[in-house]
Amino acid sequence: MDDRLNITMKPVIDILEERISLAMAQVTGLGPQPALVKPATDAKFGDYQANGVMAAAKKLKTNPRALAEKLVRQLELDDICMPPEIAGPGFINLRLKTDFLAGNLLEINADTAHLGISRTEKPKTIVVDFSCPNIAKQMHVGHLRSTIIGDSICKMLNFQGHNVIRQNHIGDWGTQFGMLIAYLKQTSPEIIEDPDSIHIADLEQFYKNAKARCDANEDFAALSRQEVVDLHEGSKETLNVWRHIVDESRKHYQPVYDVLEVNLHQDNERGESFYADRLAGIVDELKEKSIATESDGAICVFPKGFTNKEGEPLPFIIQKTDGAFLYATTDLAAIKFRITELNADKIIYVTDARQKLHFDMLFATAKLAGWVGENVELVHVTFGTVLGEDNRPLKTRSGENVKLKELLEEAVVRARAVVEGKNSELPDAEKEQIAKAVGIGAVKYADYSNNRTSDYVFSFDKMLAMEGNTAPYMQYAYARVKSIERKAAKKDVDVESELAGINDLNLTEPAELDLAKHLIRYGEIIESALADCRPNYLTQYLYELAQKFSGFYNACPVLAADKATRPTRLLLCDLTARTIRHGLSELLGIKVVRQM
Numbered sequence: 067m068d069d070r071l072n073i074t075m076k077p078v079i080d081i082l083e084e085r086i087s088l089a090m091a092q093v094t095g096l097g098p099q100p101a102l103v104k105p106a107t108d109a110k111f112g113d114y115q116a117n118g119v120m121a122a123a124k125k126l127k128t129n130p131r132a133l134a135e136k137l138v139r140q141l142e143l144d145d146i147c148m149p150p151e152i153a154g155p156g157f158i159n160l161r162l163k164t165d166f167l168a169g170n171l172l173e174i175n176a177d178t179a180h181l182g183i184s185r186t187e188k189p190k191t192i193v194v195d196f197s198c199p200n201i202a203k204q205m206h207v208g209h210l211r212s213t214i215i216g217d218s219i220c221k222m223l224n225f226q227g228h229n230v231i232r233q234n235h236i237g238d239w240g241t242q243f244g245m246l247i248a249y250l251k252q253t254s255p256e257i258i259e260d261p262d263s264i265h266i267a268d269l270e271q272f273y274k275n276a277k278a279r280c281d282a283n284e285d286f287a288a289l290s291r292q293e294v295v296d297l298h299e300g301s302k303e304t305l306n307v308w309r310h311i312v313d314e315s316r317k318h319y320q321p322v323y324d325v326l327e328v329n330l331h332q333d334n335e336r337g338e339s340f341y342a343d344r345l346a347g348i349v350d351e352l353k354e355k356s357i358a359t360e361s362d363g364a365i366c367v368f369p370k371g372f373t374n375k376e377g378e379p380l381p382f383i384i385q386k387t388d389g390a391f392l393y394a395t396t397d398l399a400a401i402k403f404r405i406t407e408l409n410a411d412k413i414i415y416v417t418d419a420r421q422k423l424h425f426d427m428l429f430a431t432a433k434l435a436g437w438v439g440e441n442v443e444l445v446h447v448t449f450g451t452v453l454g455e456d457n458r459p460l461k462t463r464s465g466e467n468v469k470l471k472e473l474l475e476e477a478v479v480r481a482r483a484v485v486e487g488k489n490s491e492l493p494d495a496e497k498e499q500i501a502k503a504v505g506i507g508a509v510k511y512a513d514y515s516n517n518r519t520s521d522y523v524f525s526f527d528k529m530l531a532m533e534g535n536t537a538p539y540m541q542y543a544y545a546r547v548k549s550i551e552r553k554a555a556k557k558d559v560d561v562e563s564e565l566a567g568i569n570d571l572n573l574t575e576p577a578e579l580d581l582a583k584h585l586i587r588y589g590e591i592i593e594s595a596l597a598d599c600r601p602n603y604l605t606q607y608l609y610e611l612a613q614k615f616s617g618f619y620n621a622c623p624v625l626a627a628d629k630a631t632r633p634t635r636l637l638l639c640d641l642t643a644r645t646i647r648h649g650l651s652e653l654l655g656i657k658v659v660r661q662m
């Protein structure tokens with residue numbers, strides 16, 4: 067068994083793709099051609115379908131149906147599939163053999179920590195830039211998406227064996243610090259003596275007060291601007307106050323990460339301030355390389371292909387007329403640092419779609435600068451807006467951003483009502499624990515399960531519903547499978563010993579086969595979820611798994627099954643539970659519960 071843990075398991079779909087593609091090379095003489103294997107859309111047609119013949123036939127200017135027939139004669143899939151069938155103009159339908167299915171299921175079962183998720187043969191160093199709150203402002207619901215989508219991308223990449231470097235590019239160097247520091251100095255002069263004495267209980271209020279004073283009082287505004295200059299020039303006193311504001315802010319956002327089960331800590335932070343003393347060098351380098359030029363007093367890059375409505379080249383501004391550096395300059399310094407010093411093979415940025423132009427221009431500029439080696443991949447993962455029930459960006463009644471912390475607290479309160487409704491006899495402490503898992507899980511799951519590029523409407527009622535593709539439904543499905551174990555114990559069925567060393571399965575019922583075929587696709591789903599950075603593929607898969615399990619459980623008695631079938635059915639239950647648990651808790655950071 068230990069040896070097996072080192073095996074890199076390949077999803078069936080990948081084996082089929084490889085084999086058919088190779089056979090296509092032989093029959094077409096064109097070299098390997100994409101076989102385009104996809105899961106079948108309807109079980110009537112089999113389990114998988116290869117659609118590559120049509121494109122190959124087009125290239126050869128030959129009849130696709132005839133080519134498909136030739137290909138099928140050449141194909142060696144005996145060990146995996148029943149004889150392939152040709153349909154329509156040249157689709158090839160594939161149906162798994164039950165023996166193969168059983169063997170594959172047993173292998174996945176033995177692959178305890180990965181459940182068939184393949185480990186990469188070539189681990190890459192992948193930087194993931196996500197969350198990135200702005201210091202001294204509360205995290206709002208807009209930061210939720212970056213934080214949790216980024217976290218699940220990291221979790222999946224880790225499982226594939228990549229070296230993942232999480233980077234929380236916090237906004238800790240902006241001009242807002244001028245007014246914050248000036249405000250603190252005026253309202254609490256004692257902090258100059260002892261910056262440790264700063265306690266910002268209400269960060270939001272503190273920020274608002276400073277902003278109000280700045281807007282109302284020109285002298286104060288001038289003072290604020292001077293503080294920015296002092297900070298950026300490294301004045302000791304100003305830096306001290308700044309550092310304490312950053313530390314105070316962390317006390318506000320770290321608990322949010324912890325509640326969300328997101329793996330971000332102080333050592334993942336490399337904020338904007340980290341790059342401060344590199345910015346001048348970046349501008350110099352780009353000027354020297356004649357990539358950046360002066361335009362109306364500002365220093366700009368004009369990467370090819372970016373124009374405004376009038377067709378004029380768009381500037382990527384890296385230094386303002388007054389000498390100040392910008393968000394773009396910091397991102398240039400960061401991208402260079404990540405490629406040349408962190409040795410990133412790939413950098414993934416997770417932000418809302420409104421920053422698309424910024425990242426497109428950033429990537430273009432970094433390429434112009436010659437920092438992006440041939441094998442370095444830059445990806446911007448975008449997402450849409452969280453909307454209120456009125457279909458406009460989610461805001462509080464008074465029109466302010468909804469604070470993430472308050473939103474999560476409300477979710478737990480509402481989840482508590484769901485738990486009461488479901489199982490009022492549970493002890494209080496347990497109810498509270500379940501309410502936390504369900505409430506936080508519901509908020510996360512609702513976000514994950516929506517296609518990330520669309521906007522979605524935030525609705526507590528929908529996300530806490532026991533029916534449909536929601537966290538409570540999935541958590542309940544898990545608890546239901548686990549309850550079989552408890553029932554087994556009462557009936558003196560020793561699940562552990564029935565499953566120990568199991569090496570033969572007895573799959574016959576349609577519902578068993580349907581569930582088994584879905585279970586072996588877990589690794590495939592993770593691969594496609596990662597290829598597109600779309601966690602909703604995983605939630606959709608888990609939802610279908612829960613439904614298929616229901617179908618199986620309604621059709622096939624488990625504990626009452628005869629000796630020859632019971633171990634197989636127990637294994638299907640066990641693997642379903644482990645797959646749901648793995649998907650929810652290891653990859654999405656959503657807690658499962660044993661009862662609900």
Ligand code: ARG
Pocket residue numbers: 195197198199200235236237397400415417
């Ligand atoms: N702090 C920025 C914001 O709240 C997001 C930063 C994203 N990362 C980056 N490298 N620019 O909009």
